[in-house]
Amino acid sequence: MGDVLKQVRHDTIQRCTDAAERAGHKLLFGMTTSLALQSVPLPDTCTLDTTLLHTVSSSHGKRVRKRGLTPDIIQPHVWRILDGAPLDAAPPGTAPLGTVPLVRITSRVYALDLFHTWAQLASYVPFESLIVLGDSTIRAVASQPTSARGRSPVEVRRDLLASIAAMPKFNGKTACLRAGTLIAANVDSPKESECRLLLRRHGLPKVETGYTVPEARFRSGAAMTLDLAWPQWRVAVEYDGDHHRTDRKQWRRDQEKREYLRSRG
Numbered sequence: 001m002g003d004v005l006k007q008v009r010h011d012t013i014q015r016c017t018d019a020a021e022r023a024g025h026k027l028l029f030g031m032t033t034s035l036a037l038q039s040v041p042l043p044d045t046c047t048l049d050t051t052l053l054h055t056v057s058s059s060h061g062k063r064v065r066k067r068g069l070t071p072d073i074i075q076p077h078v079w080r081i082l083d084g085a086p087l088d089a090a091p092p093g094t095a096p097l098g099t100v101p102l103v104r105i106t107s108r109v110y111a112l113d114l115f116h117t118w119a120q121l122a123s124y125v126p127f128e129s130l131i132v133l134g135d136s137t138i139r140a141v142a143s144q145p146t147s148a149r150g151r152s153p154v155e156v157r158r159d160l161l162a163s164i165a166a167m168p169k170f171n172g173k174t175a176c177l178r179a180g181t182l183i184a185a186n187v188d189s190p191k192e193s194e195c196r197l198l199l200r201r202h203g204l205p206k207v208e209t210g211y212t213v214p215e216a217r218f219r220s221g222a223a224m225t226l227d228l229a230w231p232q233w234r235v236a237v238e239y240d241g242d243h244h245r246t247d248r249k250q251w252r253r254d255q256e257k258r259e260y261l262r263s264r265g
């Protein structure tokens with residue numbers, strides 16, 4: 001998945017750069033374009049046209065209108081919470097509550113930060129997809145270099161929920177607050193999120209995500225983690241994407257983990 005996201009990001013940066021050059025000034029992108037620019041998997045179900053570039057402004061009067069940027073290229077949106085925020089290079093998800101950090105991608109291409117992007121998309125995706133996207137947002141923010149100051153995924157989740165609660169009213173805020181009770185930290189992929197939600201629908205108890213098994217290590221010395229776990233019952237579920245079957249190194253690693261854990265009950 002990582003290679004696919006890198007390619008999507010590369011292609012999207014090129015398209016956004018071309019659009020900014022046609023406009024003759026900096027452009028701020030949000031919605032699914034912001035996700036692509038920041039290497040977040042797009043939701044499987046979304047009422048937006050994900051083939052378009054989605055720009056953001058604080059009012060209708062400031063929307064992008066430029067010859068050459070036709071409706072088949074750009075779809076403008078208004079996000080009033082911007083309230084005239086300048087295009088700067090604030091790190092994503094790190095500004096004080098009540099401000100809108102914008103992420104500098106290139107000299108002319110900016111993206112709305114991922115907390116606000118998640119909020120924006122609440123009106124365009126089904127509720128379950130909003131939860132999955134929340135998981136992905138936490139993972140993306142926690143893995144960015146700006147999180148090197150020590151914010152763990154658990155802390156990013158806390159900050160995301162606080163940021164949403166502090167925002168003025170917007171379409172989808174109620175859905176975000178509801179989804180916030182169900183999003184999780186330490187989730188590696190949307191499919192893991194879907195698996196967790198499926199188990200929940202079937203009545204299984206709350207599960208721990210990205211669980212590190214105490215004192216369990218690979219021969220390399222790396223800690224063993226589990227996608228979904230109920231430690232109190234010594235039960236776990238792993239979601240294996242196709243690379244777990246096709247990548248020999250990954251397959252051997254999986255076998256080592258399974259044998260180690262099964263031998264210890």
